[in-house]
Amino acid sequence: xxxxxxxxxxxxxxxxxxxxxxxxxxxxxxxxxxxxxxxxxxxxxxxxxxxxxxxxxxxxxxxxxxxxxxxxxxxxxxxxxxxxxxxxxxxxxxxxxxxxxxxxxxxxxxxxxxxxxxxxxxxxxxxxxxxxxxxxxxxxxxxxxxxxxxxxxxxxxxxxxxx
Amino acid sequence: xxxxxxxxxxxxxxxxxxxxxxxxxxxxxxxxxxxxxxxxxxxxxxxxxxxxxxxxxxxxxxxxxxxxxxxxxxxxxxxxxxxxxxxxxxxxxxxxxxxxxxxxxxxxxxxxxxxxxxxxxxxxxxxxxxxxxxxxxxxxxxxxxxxxxxxxxxxxxxxxxxx
DNA sequence: CTAGTTCCTCAAGTTAACTTGAACACAAGA
DNA sequence: TCTTGTGTTCAAGTTAACTTGAGGAACTAG
Numbered sequence: 001x002x003x004x005x006x007x008x009x010x011x012x013x014x015x016x017x018x019x020x021x022x023x024x025x026x027x028x029x030x031x032x033x034x035x036x037x038x039x040x041x042x043x044x045x046x047x048x049x050x051x052x053x054x055x056x057x058x059x060x061x062x063x064x065x066x067x068x069x070x071x072x073x074x075x076x077x078x079x080x081x082x083x084x085x086x087x088x089x090x091x092x093x094x095x096x097x098x099x100x101x102x103x104x105x106x107x108x109x110x111x112x113x114x115x116x117x118x119x120x121x122x123x124x125x126x127x128x129x130x131x132x133x134x135x136x137x138x139x140x141x142x143x144x145x146x147x148x149x150x151x152x153x154x155x156x157x158x159x160x161x162x163x
Numbered sequence: 164x165x166x167x168x169x170x171x172x173x174x175x176x177x178x179x180x181x182x183x184x185x186x187x188x189x190x191x192x193x194x195x196x197x198x199x200x201x202x203x204x205x206x207x208x209x210x211x212x213x214x215x216x217x218x219x220x221x222x223x224x225x226x227x228x229x230x231x232x233x234x235x236x237x238x239x240x241x242x243x244x245x246x247x248x249x250x251x252x253x254x255x256x257x258x259x260x261x262x263x264x265x266x267x268x269x270x271x272x273x274x275x276x277x278x279x280x281x282x283x284x285x286x287x288x289x290x291x292x293x294x295x296x297x298x299x300x301x302x303x304x305x306x307x308x309x310x311x312x313x314x315x316x317x318x319x320x321x322x323x324x325x326x
Numbered sequence: 327c328t329a330g331t332t333c334c335t336c337a338a339g340t341t342a343a344c345t346t347g348a349a350c351a352c353a354a355g356a
Numbered sequence: 357t358c359t360t361g362t363g364t365t366c367a368a369g370t371t372a373a374c375t376t377g378a379g380g381a382a383c384t385a386g
Contacts (some may be wrong), residue, residue, distance in 0.1 A: 017362065027363080028345055036343090046352060048363055068278075072343070104278045108271055180332065190333080191375055199373090209382060211333060235373070 013042065013050030023059045030059065036072050038062060038079060054087050061093070068104060176205070176213030186222045193222065199235050201225060201242060217250050224256070231267060 020027045033039050034049075039058055041049040058079065065075045078096045082088045183190045196202050197212075202221055204212040221242065228238045241259045245251045 015362080026345075029343085031364090032344060046363090047365095048352080066343095101278055108275055108278070112271055178332080189375075192373085194334090195374060209333095210335095211382075229373095 012044050013052060014055070016041075016049050016051070019051050019056060019059070022056050023063070025059060025063070033059065033062065033072075037076055038072070057088075057093075065100060068100065069107070070100065070103075175207050176215060177218070179204075179212050179214070182214050182219060182222070185219050186226070188222060188226070196222065196225065196235075200239050201235070215250075220251075220256075224259075228263060231263065232270070233263065233266075 016027050016030055019025070019030055023030075025033075030039070031049075034041065039051065039055050041051045041055065044050055061079070062072075062075050065078070066072075070078075078099060081096055081099075082092055179190050179193055182188070182193055186193075188196075193202070194212075197204065202214065202218050204214045204218065207213055224242070225235075225238050228241070229235075233241075241262060244259055244262075245255055
């Protein structure tokens, strides 16, 4: 039932379908990543995308990073630190991994702290008070959420007013 | 310049503006939480919402939980375990806090594990291989993301086919 | 009583990270 | 050659968690 992948490679490079199979990403996602400046395939004379082997690793890194909670923007920024003139080496990848590791460490520490405060604080009377430790804006996780989520004193209007 | 809050309470209950000031939530957010089944204020005969003091704590819990990464749906589910016939006690709140703590513990452990694998794995040759530990679906953080994010073998079509 | 503030509803916009669909071009195999 | 199978673009839909705006109604202060 399963079609043999057949290494669609043609002298020009790897097709999007091939990349899709190897990474597990949908072609639409891979095209989206191109719009987002994460991969830059070249085109055949008829306009089809052709990728390099290094792009598989690039996209794999994206997937892993996302599962760790990083946004496309953060990932793009990190990838920009890779050399553009040559294929990234092991050391190049480890350098950017290091940055993410630090961020991860910080987030783990913060969550641990919040978790420890949760037990003591949730049942206490301070829950509605502004001086509760859980309310300390510094201790709050950065809003890694979705839509317009302008948490206290961080609204666009405030920024516009230049306060 | 700042208006004295004046405890807008009226025999009927607390107004949305008062709740908004105490929690820091925008009135629009509070109304949204009502749609989402998180608070159920009663109405005056002219249709205005009136809240109880316990709702402040309820909403505070929502904010804390969100900062810990829980979704509205999860929070609503947790809140549903609170007694509806009486004002929740300290013990009630601690019970639901306990559930979230467990979840937090698990997430921290998972992130720690991923972080530890990241160093060794990011630079190795396995990044593009399907047997890399970082690719193990079980080890992947649950997609807590936003839009349609049907990660490998979890597409709606698969579910529809009843696989 | 009138002005100003607060509240109401409902529809539509926002962000992120993609997916889905239409309409069409190109490529590969029998 | 003819038919699938892939590939391309572009517009629009999706989810979550809200915000913004329009157009009114009601409460409060002076």
